[in-house]
Amino acid sequence: MTKALQSLGNELPPEFSEIEAAVMTWQESIERLSAEFQALYGADNDLMAYWQDDPLSDAENSQLLALNKRLVDVTRHLRAVAEDVTPRLEAKFADPNDPMSDYEIEALIYFVLSEDDPDFDDDCDNFIATRNEYLKHLPPQEFESFAESNVPKGLLAEPHCWLFHDLYDHDHGIDSPRISFRDCLRIGKIHVDVQVTQQYDLDVKTAHARVG
The missing domain is CATH 1.20.5 (Single alpha-helices involved in coiled-coils or other helix-helix interfaces)
Incomplete structure (x- = not known):
């Protein structure tokens, strides 16, 4: 043209x-x-x-699958936390006399270097990667059987949960990079912050707390 x-x-x-x-x-x-x-x-x-x-050894495959299982536990825990706080928040949101206009539930997940890692520094946070997961209105099905085929064969013995797959396959920027399996092996601790945010809209002219 x-x-x-x-x-x-x-x-x-x-x-x-x-x-x-x-x-x-x-x-x-x-x-x-x-x-x-x-x-x-x-x-x-x-x-x-x-x-x-540079294939992974059997021991390394086992360690990575153990991380996957731990992230399944994290997933289930986050779901339980969300299910615990959601009814109260939904009740507040549905109450026309309650000034809360909306809410959010977010999990901040920090993957921390093992203390025996050469790059571990007592004076630093030692985060190798971070992830944000939004827990509001989670789908009813568990997402702990994420199928993956383009990974080393030794890791196909078990299905990968979403958090594990997201860690090695998705890049979310400088603070939340996609990390290699070698770096996954360096993770020694997983720190999780669950943040519940209650939102309020205050109408100055009418003095009503909720708008709309």
Whole structure:
């Protein structure tokens, strides 16, 4: 389309120059997305090659599966906490005389280096990764059997829970990076903060605490 528009030259009305610019912008966006996809796909291939060249030992596989089981326990605990506090919050939200307009339940999960790790520092938090999980209105089904196939064969003996999968497969930025299985092996402790936020909208003109 871009070539066709350019070949017509001055035969097109001035308005068509805007169309040409828009088409070129779309083309650039598609090329950029394609490059990002290829980079991501290539990174996954590199990771698979790394696993094949530097395979995990049986002991390391067992340690990672133990971490997966511990994260299943964390998942169940977070669900229990959410189910414990949700009825009271829902009752407040449903009460028209209660000024609370909304609420949130969030779990901040900190993965901490083992104390025997060479990089452990008594003067630092020693967080190797963090995750935020929103616990409000969790789906009824457990998410402790997340299927995964593109991992080392030694880790396919058991299904991976969401928290474990998210830890090694998803990158959420500088403070919440995707970490390798080697770094997963360095985790010595999991610290969890559950934060319940009650929200209030105060209408200045009517002096009503809840709006809407």
